[in-house]
Amino acid sequence: MFVIYIKEIRSFLSSLIAYIVIITFLVAIGLFMWVFPDTNVLDLGYANLDPLFFIAPWVFMFLISAITMRSFADEKRAGTIETLTTSPVSDLNIILGKYFAGVTLVLFSLIPTVVYYFSVRYLANPVGNIDSGAILGSYIGLLMVGSSFVAIGMFASSLTDNQISAFIISSLLCFFFYSAFDYLGELNIFADLDYVISWLGMYFHYQSISRGVLDTRDAFYFLSIIVFFILLTKTVFGSRKW
């Protein structure tokens, strides 16, 4: 697993994907956070990072799909999957190696935004008047959303040998699991079920963690999503043997 992990990280770095993803993420988030009139913290009047935590999942939806789209699609197209799977490594090791490489990239794109926390903390009146607990919770939530997106993206990539298809499927699935349930819950026909339906979506749990309350149920929800998609990926990946 470690061998695959290192190889994936190296290929992120050598193909410039890592830099492009991190820069794009930071530029997009930076603009929303500090520049755009309706969303910037300065005009908002509250010393928090809400714009960051609101926009980041939407940016991740596309960026993470872009990171993961090649993970299996490219290997299948180039045929390198054959050398990989005829080496003495199990399918699960290959998948986990690639998965953790993706999560690492997400983590590294989030780390620079910690600077925002200190900036806002300094700008607050009085200085340091900021809800650190809620922000820490939101970071954990965001990392969980990102990790789930990586699992979804890998699954999408395992379905096809075309990167564009993988990207589109992945973005769609990410969107669906992130917020579609929340919107569906608002439909009148689900009058009594609205809570249950929005509970199925990531947004519900992300919000809950963002309040700074780390509930094991929310953590368990994200963990199940990740495990579920990794197992799906394993099934699809193993389907060459059917």
Added chain:
Amino acid sequence: MSVIVDHISKIYGEQKAVDAISFQVNKGEIVGFLGPNGAGKSTTMKILTCFIPQTSGQASVCGHDVINDSMEVRRKVGYLPEQNPLYLDMYVREYLMFMASLRQLGARSGSRVDSMIERTGLTLERKKKIGQLSKGYKQRVGLAQAMLHEPEVLILDEPTSGLDPNQLVEIRSLIRQIGKDKTVILSTHIMQEVEALCSRAIIINKGKIVADDSIAMLQGKLGKSSRLTVEFRDPVHSDLLKKIDGVSQVDSLGDKKFALLGSPVDRIKEQVFALAVNQQTILLSMQEEEQKLESVFRELTQNAPVTSKKVKSK
């Protein structure tokens, strides 16, 4: 026995790619796997390397079953897939180091990689990206990768396709060198290659083995039956030629020119001459064609029962 294949079949949907084939390969043998495109060569190789499982039958490599003991098989086998897939954005040495760690070579990785780079003549290219290499050099990287962990069995799917004649000679001598103490199974379309490299050939057609014999035996079997092209001055009816003792087939190449197949060739020659005298015509030419492995291949895989039915021993 290094490789034992016992009644293996592989069915893709409706199509039978491999149909109950069986063969064995001894340690130290270089076996050529021959067959037209789509005959089932690659499928058999993919089964032996644990990439896909067979539908029925059993296969084992060095005593390990390819399904139940697949990890052990993967450790013992070096595999060069068809089309030689490589990570084009990796550097030669980086790629080989990656493959070495995948194969769990540990501390030996560095020295094994360097010695393979030297043996495959990649020393000058080791710092280049694989995508920048020419086809021949890519093929060497693929071979280096397959031999990195000193596998007991080497399975090469068309190792020399697309190489120029010089590279061909070099790669062949490399394979021959390795084949001294390793078991090698290689597939190819090129007959000279089998003649030059292999001690034995397995010819496969439409998923079935049509011949499995040593090269010398395969050539010898055909040596007995030759192709004789004869030309007369006047038209001769082909039925007369068919009546000749030992002639198994007559192909008309015109009403005066015929190709005869049969054995023993010396007796046929005499009789053809006698026939010409009988018919009061003149024999203009008589040419004996040497039947090489290429003809054996064509014969066995084109469903034209030309000489003997099946060349098979054991």
